[in-house]
Amino acid sequence: MLIKIGTRKSKLALWQANYLKGEIENLGLKAELVLIDSLGDIDKTSELGKLNQTGIFTKALDNALLDKEIHLAIHSLKDYPTVPPDGITITSTGQREDPRDVLVNNDVERDITASVFNIGTGSIRRKAQWKYKYKNTIFHNLRGNVPTRLEKLWDSDWDGIIMAHAGLNRLSMLNDQCTTLDWMIPAPSQGVLGISYRTDDPFIAKLTAQLQVEEVELCSQVERKFLNLLEGGCSAPIGALAKIKGDQIVFKGSLHDPNGYEAFFVEKTVDKGECLSQVSDWVNEILVAGGDKIMLKIKAQ
Incomplete structure (x- = not known):
């Protein structure tokens, strides 16, 4: 079976795609790249916040997946929406690069x-x-x-x-x-590669599971859940970073006013087995402290 990998055309996207191609071929399979333009690649001048569309770097790849032109697609996970389209699953792959x-x-x-x-x-x-x-x-x-x-x-x-x-x-x-910039809290799942694939494709689901690193996946899930529950898109002024230390996860999250006037932070250290269930409490802390007004401002804009 020849695995078709969908990718954008930039040098970084091709680096990511060739990395994934190599990992797949290390498992004894054959793979090839399929180059696809995204809206974010076509429109290179508009400000990201003014494009007013979720997944400007990922939608074209999603469409190619659903049309069965490719078997999977490779992404910078921070660019991928926290809720994938119906019929598509998103997961992390490989080790995380420095997220800063x-x-x-x-x-x-x-x-x-x-x-x-x-x-x-x-x-x-x-x-x-x-x-x-x-x-x-x-x-x-x-x-x-x-x-x-x-x-x-x-x-x-x-x-x-x-x-x-x-x-x-x-x-x-x-x-x-x-x-x-050690003080700057990165975008949720920054430095992590993501693979999207059709949910009804058991072969690719099994393949991606072989390429997944458990600790990277858990940290990505925590960060992306924080983003999702704040109801912020990939371009929102929301930072999140989870790190595993022994049996615990150390988490830092932030929500900033888009104009830099105020900010709300949360820092937690919890057991790995409890972290996902506690994210909603962390989000609530930020909202109750005044972050709810910032989110209303962001949505109004």
Whole structure:
């Protein structure tokens, strides 16, 4: 059987797809890539928050799955909606890359404590968290694949751009101009690869189970449940990070006002077996503290 892997065409997407292809072939199966354009790839200029569509990077791959053009699709799991379309299952695969964000400085000699920042990013979450910490910031919309975004930085007078460590590292583009933002809480499941497949395909379901790492899957489920229960989409200013330490999960979650005026945080350490059942309590803490007003503002926008 030849396994057809659906993927976007960017360098990072192809890295992900070829990684998955190699893992499948290590199991003694044959696989090939099927290249598919997403709305997010076609429209590279609009701000992500203004496209007003869930799954702008994943919908075309979902359609190809449902039309049986492919057997499975590979994603950056942070881009995939927490509730897949009817008939599709989403799961993590492989080990997690470093989930943190980094600031890529325009000038390696530049101190990143400027009085006024000029920062490039298309992420509402990154804008909100950065503005909460650094009030005097001018943001510039930044879209495109990893090399394109770096080229825009080098051609600009911006101080820097915010990007995921995972993408830069997978493309061997980390260097001494990258400053890790340890204080920034990443997007839920950032650094995790995801596989989507038709729910009624038992062969692919069994295959993906062989490629899954239990601890990565559990952390992803916790983070994505936090996002889902806050009723925030992939572009909402919501951060979540779960890490396993022994028999426990250490979790940090955040909800920021999109303009950076206020933020609500939750930090918990609980037994692994109890974490998923407690996520709703963590979400309620944030909402009761005032996060409900932020979510109403986000939905109104």
